[in-house]
Amino acid sequence: MVKTAKYALVQSLPVMAGYLVLGLGFGVLLASKGYGVGWAFAMSTLIYAGSMQYVAVDLVAGGASLIAAALMTLTVNARHLFYGISMVERYRHTGPAKPYLIFALTDETYSLVCSGGVPEGVDQKGYFFLVSLFDHLYWIAGSVAGALVGTLLPFDSTGIDFSMTALFLVVMTEQWRTARDHRPALTGLGVSVVCLLIFGPEEFLIPAMIGITVVLTVLRPALQSKEEEEAAHVRD
């Protein structure tokens, strides 16, 4: 168990750094809109979805409607459906921890639990659970600290919301760097820009989501055969 905990801790260190800073940014941003520590704690504990929480600051501060918030969450977090799909097998026999593992499956935790096996002497189920828990705690700690800093030291935070843009830009850059086929990313970019021009800044997200799914479905024969070749190539 000690070995498992140690392994989980070491593996989660990069996420610790990331979550403390991103959580901090979220907490400061939230506090700058007048919502303090309690809100940061509640949101990071219950929602626990980084990108969505940044978007949620906009929704909460702007007094969005519940329907708009639900649609926005569906759009921004739809990718979790696909993380889940790829973890169905791995999480199949994880026992009583399973509901928590599913709840805590963020982008970063996904990147830790989906990457291959664990060394000898490390309990895989225990590792899944501890990595999920550690990451959750880093995120809560970061956002609460951010809300405290933001409340105690008022400073001109105009423009701090760019941290969300920067986060998405970094993830996109990393995906671009590691992807062999750039058509999915270009589809996302192209369809979104076209929808933005047609539907305007407040209405374009849902049509964009539908358009992206349609275009990717049309491209499936081309993209999938290439993927299968790559998969075969990796196996060689």
Added chain:
Amino acid sequence: MFGIDLHAAALVAVIAAVTILLRFLPFAVFGGGRPTPRYVVYLGRVLPCAIMAMLVVYCLRNADPLGPTHALPELLAGAAVVGLQLWRKNTLLSIAAGTVLYMVLVQRVFV
């Protein structure tokens, strides 16, 4: 004030509920032992890249090239983020430097 807070609490509850639903749904639908449909597996692979590009567009939706700043703060800070990430591959550095640059630009340069 109290009314606003109740609405904010309802918003947080809705966002949390939808997020939880999305996370549990695949396990509820595909956890029963049947193989996952190939179309769904395919979407699972190609959607993340497309969605991230969409979120970037969402973040920059109000940047107006014809407006008073010509979207220069977004353009410069965004280029800095991508450039730093390609150069140093340090996520935190890229985000922190890009955000600080953007804050300086909108607070001091393009006022």
